[in-house]
Amino acid sequence: MDKEVLAYVFKPVNPDLFNPNCILPYGLTVEYIHNAMSDFLDFLGFINQQLHTKGIPRLESFLMPANFSSIVGEFMNITIPKYCPTLVKNQYHNGHPDLIPIGMYPDNAAQHATEGVEVKGSRHHSGWQGHNPESVWLMVFYFDSNTSNDAKTGIAPKPFCFKGVYAAKLDKSDWGFSGRSATSRRTITASVNQNGVQKMKLNWIYGDLGQR
Template identity: 35%
Template structure:
């Protein structure tokens, strides 16, 4: 079974993060997730149960698993964060130095400070239940072909970890009429996508998406921290990239 590997070239040490969180703590969380994922799959295969990807067949179940583990690992990697102790509370991760949260034993139904996390295979259109104003971290992943043999299947890989401070105007809200049973959702719109894509913490250059000048901007920014990409795509190397390498 293949084990996912952290690619140092894809790591952005200058990403902007709140609450004194360091990009290196995100790096540690990704590595810990990969170790947990690899150990879990080795156990499942040894016991004849397949892989976590084949056990959790629904995409939303797999996304929940990846997001929950990555979120826990990030909170454990940082001295300034703690998991929200309330199930389905908002946001997912809380700053430990918030006195009001501490008085509630970090069991917060809906707080104004903290980091909400999302996990998805999609390259955009990430959703929530409301137009939320908070810092968000999005874990975007790829998985192997479910039709492949379980021993040969490509592993889950995190291809983007994006961070951004979103406000209510960065969402579109979809309500429902009285007769509908559809879940009420809000989706991140272009302004929110721009904020997130402009601040990658970890990014496979093949996963960069966008249009026109924004896509060029994302690739120029990526070239500032990925030397391999910069060498292979000199058209995206700017003066800022050169200065950052010195």
């Protein structure tokens, strides 16, 4: 069968690949995360099938890689609270972190809260980035998919799949911050250092056998 056709067929989230011993905060459970991941596969499958009827490439195949990763993270931010009654999406525009304990902050909105979970989607197995070093719970949904660069580099079509989910309460010392030069226009970012990555992978939530 044509690889492009097969790229529309996702592998379901495997319940056997979840870690029943992982530590999760604020009433979050493995079941809630499983449900949110499955919902994303349903969402992406529906969107891609609709695009296909119009002769438009799959979503992950034409969006800029960072934009698609943001969609993965933002989808989790709105979907996890649908299942988890103790967390809510931070209602402050660009507020931090993404998910906060429901009722803890006025109007469930906080520009910079000390409690909650920052959520990211990433194609990378480590080196996850944020705008500043933070003492915060970080949860990363690590996935594999095509990108907008694949056609010109000869990478074959492949279906989206979740490879791992990791989470831990990070300290500021778990981040590396490089800053930027006075003339640079690059967005200031911090990256989770090796110690932080180790914390998160020791507390893996979901993972293919080779990705833990």
